[in-house]
């Protein structure tokens with residue numbers, strides 16, 4: 666994490682510069698594509714030491730399509746999983762589509778079993794697919810919620826001005842002091858967990874829970890999305906109200922079961938620290954650097970918040986907004 670700090674700082678800086686340019690003259694910016702580029706470039710630089718995505722390039726679009734399809738296919742209901750005798754028919758065509766996603770070429774096998782191209786491909790593709798879009802999906806939902814709740818933006822600006830000021834861009838080392846920013850991020854994870862049903866688990870032994878018998882080897886889906894909106898755990902659960910986290914110790918690290926966006930236990934997300942800092946730093950920089958508003962005449966209550974269900978839960982429509990710079994111009998051009 667420490668060794669890749671500069672990568673995140675540089676990529677955040679690139680995003681701010683690019684947003685400034687795109688929004689010149691009050692033009693509407695595409696928050697979604699800027700944030701997707703940010704997290705994908707961070708992960709490809711960390712994993713492959715190469716920056717892959719230039720917004721709108723053919724390569725970026727191809728990648729976006731592939732990852733999107735990968736997550737959709739991982740989240741669909743596959744008839745053959747429940748009626749195995751019908752699996753070979755592949756009625757829905759999902760197996761065929763998954764094969765196409767996996768067969769995209771990435772080089773030759775070197776014959777070494779442990780570090781052969783298949784394993785390297787799997788590892789790299791795991792890290793790139795799981796490690797980039799989960800963070801951007803969360804940041805984009807966070808900005809959408811802030812567009813609907815201008816008082817949260819105002820409070821975030823006050824905190825950022827007090828702790829960081831307006832003469833430099835926020836850095837990772839500032840995050841521990843930005844308590845309200847941390848609360849915004851937790852509130853975003855609560856309402857919009859990027860992986861709503863976690864990853865399917867399997868019970869290793871038979872157990873009884875709340876009077877129900879769960880046999881060994883059952884497929885178990887944990888509805889983290891519902892935990893975050895459960896009225897028995899949260900007051901006014903559907904309201905975006907970061908202040909609820911200011912006076913308690915509820916955390917997202919898997920110990921407080923009402924909030925488990927990264928899962929919990931041994932199969933919880935191994936990328937938690939990276940995912941969390943990506944989201945915190947990305948959000949902090951976007952909030953500090955711009956005043957966010959909706960394109961005229963859209964009102965906060967009109968913003969479409971429809972979710973697109975798959976293994977991940979992105980917005981159904983791309984997020985667009987007006988980003989008015991609030992820092993000295995030279996800071997966006999480093």
Ligand code: HEM
Pocket residue numbers: 791792793795796797799800803858859860863864865925926927928929931932933934935936937939940941944
């Ligand atoms: C905001 C960012 C992220 C969120 C919300 C998130 C969420 C999750 C969740 C919910 C799971 C399933 C846990 C369970 O079923 O108990 C998971 C698994 C996983 N995540 Fe993440 N993740 C994020 C970022 C990352 C990053 C940055 C990486 C790696 C670079 C990563 C790699 C993985 C891997 C490899 C697994 C599978 C682990 C296993 O099967 O044991 N994730 N993630």
